[in-house]
Amino acid sequence: MDFVSELQKREYRVTNSRKVVCNILENSGHEHFTADALHKLALEIDQNIDLATIYRTLELLEEIDIVEHSHLPHGSGIYFLKNLQSSAHIICDICGSIFDLKNSTTKNILDLLKSDSQYKDIRNHFLYSGVCKNCK
Amino acid sequence: MDFVSELQKREYRVTNSRKVVCNILENSGHEHFTADALHKLALEIDQNIDLATIYRTLELLEEIDIVEHSHLPHGSGIYFLKNLQSSAHIICDICGSIFDLKNSTTKNILDLLKSDSQYKDIRNHFLYSGVCKNCK
DNA sequence: ATGGCTGCAAAGTATTTGCAACACG
């Protein structure tokens, strides 16, 4: 089901801004976006879309499990399409390319963290970073 | 070797602000600080120390491997004494208490990340979050 | 004495919020 239908189903209003954002997310070919980058893309389609609306829309899409967000090493936010194959990512410190880690890797990491710390509901809010194959 | 001597050795100037910050880091009993919390402690000793100086001093201490910094889930920075026993931490979403993960846990995580992604020099800002034993 | 550091103020970056007007259902 496409993102707009998902909004409809949940009785959120399908506004122009939301259509534009959903379209970019579904069709741009990218899998991750900063709010600002997404805003720039949105402006090419509708010049009146505000950055605040981008943030609010991303927040909404996160609530209904279409996107998730994480933080770049520097601290600012980056949004990902939720992908059944991967929920953790590693970014290249040099070229910025992002690699999607396997779910099994994520699961194993969480198990290690859990047995060491005894914490529950563990999450990692940050992208891992390193140097990718091409840049080393 | 204490932090001030470390500065001296590297020919950085031992100023009052730096002495105050080093003293707090070495003697407060805490292992992690936000810039703001450290600033408040510093003001109790010298009322003229500026937040900007705290940031600059932390940056300097990071350069010479005395502290390292990470980000809270919300995005703002948190500074840790570099500790041979632990370089990764998990913060409780509820009470804010921080647990230091074993180095072996960190090492195992890095191995998992490395074999999945083939990236080198991998880092996380290594602040995970979850719910601690007391809060669950 | 000289240039590394400082406090201060201002700017910068990322994100959130208040509000009146608008437009979706």
Add this chain to the structure above:
DNA sequence: CGTGTTGCAAATACTTTGCAGCCAT
């Protein structure tokens, strides 16, 4: 129509920077 949503502007939170004067060496 009624209210959920928007654009705009301002506020917020955190961090960095420019600069003139100070002080550690």
